Amino acid sequence: MGKLAERQIKKARAQGQLQGLEGEGHPLPDRSAEAQCDPAIAAGHRIMAQAAVLPEEFAVKKQMDAARKAYTSLTDPRLRKRAMADIADLEMRYNMARDARRAFLK
Numbered sequence: 395m396g397k398l399a400e401r402q403i404k405k406a407r408a409q410g411q412l413q414g415l416e417g418e419g420h421p422l423p424d425r426s427a428e429a430q431c432d433p434a435i436a437a438g439h440r441i442m443a444q445a446a447v448l449p450e451e452f453a454v455k456k457q458m459d460a461a462r463k464a465y466t467s468l469t470d471p472r473l474r475k476r477a478m479a480d481i482a483d484l485e486m487r488y489n490m491a492r493d494a495r496r497a498f499l500k
Contacts (some may be wrong), residue, residue, distance in 0.1 A: 461480055
């Protein structure tokens with residue numbers, strides 16, 4: 395089996411099919427953390443990362459972090475109260491998305 399794969403790699407190299415591929419000339423990405431998780435989940439995360447698609451919880455977390463940062467610069471009590479309500483809503487959405495993903499992966 396190994397010899398067949400080796401022959402196919404040599405054939406593809408000779409035909410130039412291994413040139414111009416994404417990441418050519420760069421070291422392989424560090425995926426040592428993937429050794430600790432399910433290979434199917436790791437593959438799914440890799441596919442989403444390559445497609446620049448994030449799970450909903452990641453996008454909500456970015457919004458939540460930005461809202462918290464903006465909150466620190468507010469001085470008007472009414473605006474601070476509204477911003478705190480927005481942060482609470484984002485926290486709820488984040489927790490729901492995280493819990494849904496965890497339940498799906500079980």
